[in-house]
Amino acid sequence: xxxxxxxxxxxxxxxxxxxxxxxxxxxxxxxxxxxxxxxxxxxxxxxxxxxxxxxxxxxxxxxxxxxxxxxxxxxxxxxxxxxxxxxxxxxxxxxxxxxxxxxxxxxxxxxxxxxxxxxxxxxxxxxxxxxxxxxxxxxxxxxxxxxxxxxxxxxxxxxxxxxxxxxxxxxxxxxxxxxxxxxxxxxxxxxxxxxxxxxxxxxxxxxxxxxxxxxxxxxxxxxxxxxxxxxxxxxxxxxxxxxxxxxxxxxxxxxxxxxxxxxxxxxxxxxxxxxxxxxxxxxxxxxxxxxxxxxxxxxxxxxxxxxxxxxxxxxxxxxxxxxxxxxxxxxxxxxxxxxxxxxxxxxxxxxxxxxxxxxxxxxxxxxxxxxxxxxxxxxxxxxxxxxxxxxxxxxxxxxxxxxxxxxxxxxxxxxxxxxxxxxxxxxxxxxxxxxxxxxxxxxxxxxxxxxxxxxxxxxxxxxxxxxxxxxxxxxxxxxxxxxxxxxxxxxxxxxxxxxxxxxxxxxxxxxxx
Amino acid sequence: xxxxxxxxxxxxxxxxxxxxxxxxxxxxxxxxxxxxxxxxxxxxxxxxxxxxxxxxxxxxxxxxxxxxxxxxxxxxxxxxxxxxxxxxxxxxxxxxxxxxxxxxxxxxxxxxxxxxxxxxxxxxxxxxxxxxxxxxxxxxxxxxxxxxxxxxxxxxxxxxxxxxxxxxxxxxxxxxxxxxxxxxxxxxxxxxxxxxxxxxxxxxxxxxxxxxxxxxxxxxxxxxxxxxxxxxxxxxxxxxxxxxxxxxxxxxxxxxxxxxxxxxxxxxxxxxxxxxxxxxxxxxxxxxxxxxxxxxxxxxxxxxxxxxxxxxxxxxxxxxxxxxxxxx
Numbered sequence: 140x141x142x143x144x145x146x147x148x149x150x151x152x153x154x155x156x157x158x159x160x161x162x163x164x165x166x167x168x169x170x171x172x173x174x175x176x177x178x179x180x181x182x183x184x185x186x187x188x189x190x191x192x193x194x195x196x197x198x199x200x201x202x203x204x205x206x207x208x209x210x211x212x213x214x215x216x217x218x219x220x221x222x223x224x225x226x227x228x229x230x231x232x233x234x235x236x237x238x239x240x241x242x243x244x245x246x247x248x249x250x251x252x253x254x255x256x257x258x259x260x261x262x263x264x265x266x267x268x269x270x271x272x273x274x275x276x277x278x279x280x281x282x283x284x285x286x287x288x289x290x291x292x293x294x295x296x297x298x299x300x301x302x303x304x305x306x307x308x309x310x311x312x313x314x315x316x317x318x319x320x321x322x323x324x325x326x327x328x329x330x331x332x333x334x335x336x337x338x339x340x341x342x343x344x345x346x347x348x349x350x351x352x353x354x355x356x357x358x359x360x361x362x363x364x365x366x367x368x369x370x371x372x373x374x375x376x377x378x379x380x381x382x383x384x385x386x387x388x389x390x391x392x393x394x395x396x397x398x399x400x401x402x403x404x405x406x407x408x409x410x411x412x413x414x415x416x417x418x419x420x421x422x423x424x425x426x427x428x429x430x431x432x433x434x435x436x437x438x439x440x441x442x443x444x445x446x447x448x449x450x451x452x453x454x455x456x457x458x459x460x461x462x463x464x465x466x467x468x469x470x471x472x473x474x475x476x477x478x479x480x481x482x483x484x485x486x487x488x489x490x491x492x493x494x495x496x497x498x499x500x501x502x503x504x505x506x507x508x509x510x511x512x513x514x515x516x517x518x519x520x521x522x523x524x525x526x527x528x529x530x531x532x533x534x535x536x537x538x539x540x541x542x543x544x545x546x547x548x549x550x551x552x553x554x555x556x557x558x559x560x561x562x563x564x565x566x567x568x569x570x571x572x573x574x575x576x577x578x579x580x581x582x583x584x585x586x587x588x589x590x591x592x593x594x595x596x597x598x599x600x601x602x603x604x605x606x607x608x609x610x611x612x613x614x615x616x617x618x619x620x621x622x623x624x625x626x627x628x629x630x631x632x633x634x635x636x637x638x639x640x641x642x643x644x645x646x647x648x649x650x651x652x
Numbered sequence: 653x654x655x656x657x658x659x660x661x662x663x664x665x666x667x668x669x670x671x672x673x674x675x676x677x678x679x680x681x682x683x684x685x686x687x688x689x690x691x692x693x694x695x696x697x698x699x700x701x702x703x704x705x706x707x708x709x710x711x712x713x714x715x716x717x718x719x720x721x722x723x724x725x726x727x728x729x730x731x732x733x734x735x736x737x738x739x740x741x742x743x744x745x746x747x748x749x750x751x752x753x754x755x756x757x758x759x760x761x762x763x764x765x766x767x768x769x770x771x772x773x774x775x776x777x778x779x780x781x782x783x784x785x786x787x788x789x790x791x792x793x794x795x796x797x798x799x800x801x802x803x804x805x806x807x808x809x810x811x812x813x814x815x816x817x818x819x820x821x822x823x824x825x826x827x828x829x830x831x832x833x834x835x836x837x838x839x840x841x842x843x844x845x846x847x848x849x850x851x852x853x854x855x856x857x858x859x860x861x862x863x864x865x866x867x868x869x870x871x872x873x874x875x876x877x878x879x880x881x882x883x884x885x886x887x888x889x890x891x892x893x894x895x896x897x898x899x900x901x902x903x904x905x906x907x908x909x910x911x912x913x914x915x916x917x918x919x920x921x922x923x924x925x926x927x928x929x930x931x932x933x934x935x936x937x938x939x940x941x942x943x944x945x946x947x948x949x950x951x952x953x954x955x956x957x958x959x960x961x962x963x964x965x966x967x968x969x970x971x972x973x974x975x976x977x978x979x980x
Contacts, residue, residue: 223853238851240844242911243837251841252834252854260832302852 151214153178153341154199154230154310159208161194168194170365171208176310176341181332183344183356183373187385187443187608190362192345196312199343200232201225213309231303235315237295239302241288246270248287249302273301277331293324300331311335312343317351318444319422329355347444348625349378350649363387378647385442386610388639410468412602413571415454418463423449426462427628429621431571431602436593438617439606440642446626447606448490451573454604455487456480481514486564490575490606492553496560499549503541503559504530506548511566533562538588554585561592571602578607590616610642622646662961663905663913663954667920670903670950674927682934688811690930695816698926700725700874700881700890702819702919705897705904706826707870709918710863712901713830715843715910716771718867720760720778721874721897724753725890727786728875733794733885742800750872756782757868761861775864779894786887793886796879805880815877822873826915829866839863843910899947900925903954924950 156174160167169191176182184192197203199210201219210217212228219225222232239248246267255265270283279297287295296316303311313332317325332342332355346352352359353373361368361384368384383390412433419426424446431437439447452458454465456474465472467483474480477487489495498506508526515521521529530544537558541551548556557577564572574593578586593616597603607613613620620632622645630645679686695702704721711718728749735745756778763774807814830836838859841849849856878889904921906913928946932938 221853222851226853232851234851238845238848240841240848240852240911242844243840247837251837251849251852254834254837260828261834261837 151211152176153213155211156195156199157209157211159195159198159205159210161191161198161203162206167365169198169205172362172365172367173370174360174367175370176343178341179336179339180357181336181342181344181355182358182360183346183352184362185352185359185381185385186362186368189364190385191365192362193314194365195362196232196314196343196345199225199310200230200312226306226308229307229309230312231306231308231310232312232314233296233299233303233316235318237292237299239287239295239299242286244284245274245281245287245290245298246283248298249273249283249305253306269305270301273305274298276304277301278327292319293321293327296320296324296328297331304335308340310341310343312345314345315347316344317346317348325351347442349381349442349647350625353378353649361385378649379643382442382643382647386608386643388610388643412468413454414466414469416464416466418453418460418465420449420453420458420461423458423626424453425627429454429628431604433570433602434597434600435618436597436603436605436616438613438620438637439604439623440610440613440620440646441623442646443608445623445646447623448575449626450623451487451489451575451604451606454480455485455573457487478513481510481567484514484568484570486510486567486569486572488557488560488564488572488574488577490579492557492560492580496563497548497556500547502545503534503539503548503551504544506559507533507544507562507566510563514567529566530562533559533566537562537592552581552585554581554589557581557585557589561589565596569601571604572596573604573606575606576608577605578609578612586612610639614639614642624648663957664917664920666954666957667903667905667917667924671920671924671927674924674931678927678931678934682931685930685934692811692813692816694923694926694930695819696813696881697929698922699815699819700877701893701896701900701925702922703822703870703874703877704890704893705900705918705922706822706915707867708894708897709826709901709904709906709913709915710830710839711771711867712898712906712908713843713910713913714839714860714863715846716764716860716863717775717898718757718760718864718871719772719775719894720756720782721867721871722890722893722895723779723782723786724756724868724871725875725878725893726887727782727789728753728872729878729882729885729889730786730789730794730887731885732876732879733796734789736796736798736801737794742796742798742804746876749876750869753872753875754865754869757871758861758865760868761864764864765857765860771864783887790885790887793884795884797883801880801883805883815881818873818877818880822870823915823919830915835859835862840911843907843912845911896925896947899951903947903950905954907958908955 152175154176156172158171158173159169160171161169172191172195174195184195186192194203198205201221201224204218204220217228219228219230240251243251249270250266254261255269256262257265267283274281274283274297277297277300279294281290281294287298316328320328336342344352344356356373358370358372359376359381360370361381363385380390410433411430413431415429417426417428439450441447449458453460456476456479459475465474472483504526507530508521512521527544533539534541534544539555539558539562541555548559551559561577577589590612593603593605605613605616614637617637620637620642621628622630622632622642624646629648632641684690704725708718708721732745732749735748736742760774760778763769764771804814809817830839838849838854841852841854842856842859846856874890879885900921901918902908903924904913904917904919906917925947929943932940932942
């Protein structure tokens with residue numbers, strides 16, 4: 140491939156992070172992490188949720204300050220206190236969401252804050268000329284006096300890079316730069332990055348797309364749970380091994396583990412409850428087919444950013460599908476909103492419990508009744524007595540540890556909050572339940588209970604889509620497993636095929652294989 | 653591209669068209685409306701509104717709001733009148749008033765910046781404070797009798813009286829600041845996207861303080877102009893002026909959420925308000941409350957226009973707001 144050109148020199152590295160620690164209340168986001176960036180290399184930062192990638196970038200770019208350790212830039216110790224200071228030092232960042240001013244012209248966006256002056260006033264002619272030249276260096280020719288927002292995200296990204304480079308950056312940090320680009324645009328971006336690398340720039344690259352990371356990077360640094368797992372040359376690290384390091388599995392142990400099987404396949408007598416054909420949305424998911432039967436748990440496996448949550452959002456009508464169709468009980472339906480999905484007796488426990496599901500100041504009872512009330516419509520109010528009965532029932536059935544139903548839910552532990560959210564959906568008797576990371580951040584006991592609950596619900600005939608980054612859970616609990624990679628469905632495993640090594644193989648496979 | 657270029661200036665074009673419509677309509681209906689005197693009077697009568705609206709333009713462009721404008725006009729006018737009544741020469745009196753206005757604005761800006769308080773509340777408090785302070789200076793109207801003042805009030809350059817001159821000079825200076833200084837561009841950037849402006853290493857905090865200081869200065873200058881206009885000071889002067897100023901700015905095509913607009917548009921906005929007022933005077937039988945009704949309807953029309961432009965820009969691809977641009 141293309142990673143042959145790693146420049147090896149004896150000189151000091153461009154950027155050396157030594158033992159950096161960052162502590163947030165309750166978490167060690169970075170724990171003694173080392174990271175080395177050499178001149179003329181593209182270095183990918185890899186890791187799953189909570190690995191510490193974004194914290195490391197924030198510390199490097201001055202958005203957060205470190206609590207310990209040292210950062211050497213060109214051999215000198217630095218401690219940037221703001222993005223502005225990091226930029227002055229020569230560390231420029233291009234963020235996932237383009238951070239420019241949409242209404243102002245392209246040229247102005249490149250020179251904002253550093254305008255060339257003439258006779259005490261801004262020299263617009265110079266700005267436009269120099270902006271055109273800076274963009275030409277990136278092989279972009281455009282009308283620089285037009286407002287930025289009249290261009291596509293890919294072009295805006297190029298403008299952001301032009302701005303970053305024009306500050307005479309020595310280190311360029313690209314945080315998920317490709318998430319809104321199509322294949323051609325990614326190709327163009329990579330050509331530009333390779334040229335900048337040849338000019339001696341150090342580039343830090345963060346992406347969830349394994350193919351892209353392998354296509355452009357010379358080296359990887361893998362982080363997990365705030366700790367350094369290792370630094371590797373891209374050419375010498377097989378994909379499977381990279382995936383194993385990211386999700387924290389020992390490859391040998393995994394191979395020996397292949398005896399562990401998934402749940403028994405469902406009797407085929409069950410009719411398909413939900414069928415989607417070619418469902419997709421640009422920038423979210425490549426069109427995919429999926430069938431879920433009543434009484435079946437379908438697991439979704441994949442790395443962070445592979446499209447797990449996106450799939451759930453499409454199925455639940457949060458994001459509108461641009462292609463494909465959906466059948467429920469063999470009948471064609473169109474879902475345009477979560478409300479419509481709830482009306483068809485779908486339920487969705489979102490990934491981020493804190494911001495998307497729990498209403499912290501409301502009581503456990505009120506949180507449980509929410510979905511049922513919504514599906515009935517707000518005019519047909521459920522009486523307080525009914526609400527209390529309902530809440531008491533679920534508190535008992537799911538073993539929610541709370542002094543009583545009137546406790547504000549924020550006082551409960553994470554696991555118990557999760558159970559209350561489950562109760563919310565169960566109260567509306569869904570036929571199909573999407574569980575996005577239902578076990579994240581809760582203790583082992585609560586995890587086991589939730590897994591048991593999943594098994595019980597599907598034995599009662601509910602169809603369940605189960606999303607988890609804990610692959611063992613997916614293996615244990617699913618009748619079928621759909622593997623996603625780079626926003627694509629890559630394979631489907633059933634019955635005996637479901638084991639950890641097969642899933643990891645599918646995740647790590649190259650797109651062209 | 654031609655189409656896009658024209659669309660970026662739709663609010664300004666619409667404002668200009670509305671003004672042209674009202675003005676020519678009035679000229680055809682009323683004898684003597686089409687004359688220099690009427691037009692210059694338009695500037696003369698609305699100079700203090702115009703000055704306040706110029707400061708307000710910057711505040712709104714930066715994504716903020718300043719409700720203390722009218723109260724500061726009232727305070728400044730009584731304060732100057734009182735100082736002159738106490739035998740101070742008008743020049744230092746005016747200078748002191750301008751310094752107080754600027755300092756007061758800067759103080760509100762500092763609160764908004766360092767205490768991270770919402771501009772609406774800080775300037776609301778500023779409005780009550782300044783209005784009260786004006787009445788503390790004097791409950792009554794204080795006439796200004798000073799030869800220097802009479803000379804200035806009667807001074808005119810060709811047909812333009814000193815009030816109109818102050819307004820026009822301030823307008824040119826404001827256009828320059830908005831389009832040719834890094835501060836002006838930072839104001840647009842902050843209103844466009846404050847988070848991005850911070851990440852682009854712009855001096856966001858400093859610019860915010862300066863925006864409110866500028867608005868304070870403009871309001872004080874509006875107060876000074878008021879004293880030239882009436883040869884007196886009055887604590888009730890400029891009551892509800894801040895709302896007229898906001899209306900003029902929005903009718904002038906500036907997005908209330910900030911980041912898009914022109915100082916020149918504000919001039920047209922002020923002229924539209926003035927023309928409506930003049931038409932009602934010419935009509936003779938209409939109550940002056942019709943001015944308010946007309947302004948209310950116009951304001952609604954322009955807000956709807958902005959909303960429409962925003963949503964049609966959203967369909968264009970990015971879902972970002974109105975693609976109006978900021979440089980002539």
